[in-house]
Amino acid sequence: MREFKKGPRAVDGIDLRVEPGEIYGFLGPNGAGKSTTVLMLTTLLPPTAGTATVAGYDVVREGPQVRSVIGAALQEAALDNLLTGRDHLRLQTMLQGLPRKQRKARGEELLVRVGLTEAADRKVGGYSGGMKRRLDLALALVHRPRVLFLDEPTTGLDPQSRTALWDEVGRLAREDGVTVFLTTQYLEEADVLADRVGIIDHGRIVAEGPPAALKAEIGRPSVHATPARETDRARIGNLLTQFGDPLGDGELAVRLHDGFGLADVIRGVDGEGLALHDVEVRAPSLDDVFLEKTGRTLEGAAESEDPISQPARR
């Protein structure tokens, strides 16, 4: 648990276990407590109460041991704009205590790995967002960590850079056996990348499991309708409730009851002499899981939250 003075309880009694070699996606809106959790697990923020171990080490009592086995790329890629990529790797290899003979080779190996060899001697101030994130990842890997923490690693990246980073993170877990703890507010990221997902809201875990299992829990698809005439909105809304439970958030949408399908909905609309501009069936997504557990969509929650993504220390 972590409380802040004059602030909310940012993380409130979460209980989770991540298996070695697993990619664990920590999904939630801004201010849900994701970054606070990462700061505690990486020893940068002492918990107010509770215990946590990383790779077998207690995050409060064995901070140095924890730091020796983890790598972390925090929410902002905190790089020095005046240093080059190679300078950063030199600094990191020295600070992580790599023997002199290994430093250069390790730096070069990582530059190749993240595709920054050509840009290695350019100052980081001229790097794109994606390049900074890749360098950040390389720096986190310098000392060959067993556990890697990535705090919203793709926020603000273009789709191409995002996919490239996903590939690299996937390789790290599959080929090198690195355990990855990844926070994200992107449903797709958690869905594509994570072996298991923990959904956090208001500092509490509201759902946890493999993405497929979580979606299967919801089970039934949803129907989303757009009326041809706005004046029919209320009538269509009433009609849809015959086929499922309303999803809220002002949308004409229902989670279908067992035994009903799209054809039933269309027949019902036709039978009432109503018209639809568009109708869509959606398989359950992680957003539906979030909606089911919290009554809000992730996107809506992100907009309504008061972010605590960078909590003030103490």
Place this chain on the structure above:
Amino acid sequence: MSATEGIAPPRLRGEVLATQIAAVAGRSIRRTLRQPALSIPPLVFPVALMFVNAAGLELSTLLPGFPTDSFLAFALAVPFVQGALFATMNAGTDLARDVQTGFLSRLSLTSMRGSSLLLGQLAGIVALGLVQSIFYIAVGLAAGVDFASGIGGIGVLLLFSLVVSLGFGALGSFLALRTGTGEAVQGMFPLLFVFLFISSMNTPRELIAVDWFRFAATANPVSYLIECVRTLIIEGWNGRALALGFGIAIAIAALSLALASWALRERMTRT
């Protein structure tokens, strides 16, 4: 090779500490050299001010009891302290930026010890302070100033500059770590300059006619730092001035280091 194989073998603690200090110091120097707007003013401004003062106040040397007939030789002591102040503010601002941008958190996540960060940062400041001092000495020699204490005195002067840079550097680090903002560190700059101007920088204390100013200059530790340098340039070996100068410089360094170490512990809240 996989990302998780071949973890570096344990090394001697002292060797690791030395490497970490060298890494942070190297970064500090590299950053300064890559920002000409930060590295050149501490060299140029104090020297320019010295020449302006020397040109305007040359007639002060005619005052009865003035210790030298060259105001330039008299004023050459000031850049050593002024330059250290400049460099201090720059270093403090740099460290504050590290706090603001999260770079300090990145460093906190490594196996680096807090003492390595502080000592490395200060080693960088001291190295740059040494370069500044050599520059001021070279300018003085080129302008025809004779160092009364000879080569040995120049060596002592460099040693003194080193202690002053360490003290002011630690003070800048303390301000940076305590406030966490570059603006706050820069806001302290005028205050520190007040200490410089209310000192014996332009007139020997015993010749200051205005009572309150003489009192303030006598109470001001910066006066003794300047006089320590000055005595090596224009007088030779003056045990009392050297003892006072070194004593105050060492006291400032010790106090600032203690404050900076405390502020670093507060700032790096890692477990």
